[in-house]
Amino acid sequence: MKWMTLLLTSLCFSVASSTAIAAASPEVIAEAGWVRWLPDGRPAAGYMTLRNNSAQAIDVVAASSPDYGHVMLHQSVSDGTLSKMVHLKKLTLPAHSEVKLAPGGYHLMLEKARAEPAIKPGDTVQVKLTLSDGTFLHLTLPVRPPATL
Numbered sequence: 001m002k003w004m005t006l007l008l009t010s011l012c013f014s015v016a017s018s019t020a021i022a023a024a025s026p027e028v029i030a031e032a033g034w035v036r037w038l039p040d041g042r043p044a045a046g047y048m049t050l051r052n053n054s055a056q057a058i059d060v061v062a063a064s065s066p067d068y069g070h071v072m073l074h075q076s077v078s079d080g081t082l083s084k085m086v087h088l089k090k091l092t093l094p095a096h097s098e099v100k101l102a103p104g105g106y107h108l109m110l111e112k113a114r115a116e117p118a119i120k121p122g123d124t125v126q127v128k129l130t131l132s133d134g135t136f137l138h139l140t141l142p143v144r145p146p147a148t149l
């Protein structure tokens with residue numbers, strides 16, 4: 001009976017891994033992504049253009065990274081004199097359109113960078129975006145110094 005259990009276990013593993021591949025979003029792509037690094041352990045920001053090629057709106061509902069302990073969706077807003085950052089629960093990508101995450105607007109806030117080896121310009125970081133249709137985007141973003149602005 002023991003071989004049966006082993007066989008079932010390995011079958012489950014192969015099903016799980018093919019599901020993980022299938023879960024990459026077929027409809028949403030990210031272009032021109034990068035991370036703006038700041039010195040002294042200050043939070044970094046992630047920028048990119050997200051394109052939704054589908055006929056329905058899709059939301060980005062979560063973001064995470066193995067390279068940062070805490071990742072949030074933020075929007076910088078200004079009333080003309082003061083600028084502040086608002087935490088977003090989701091970022092809607094309308095059908096057949098693109099949304100830019102860029103300095104002064106939407107961005108990923110990347111906090112609690114891993115310590116060893118410390119993230120620095122020239123590195124790449126991994127970011128995973130979870131979409132409202134249950135699929136994911138796995139991104140590899142180059143890290144650049146703030147002067148890239």
Ligand SMILES: [Cu+2]
Pocket residue numbers: 074075085107108109
């Ligand atoms: Cu922010």
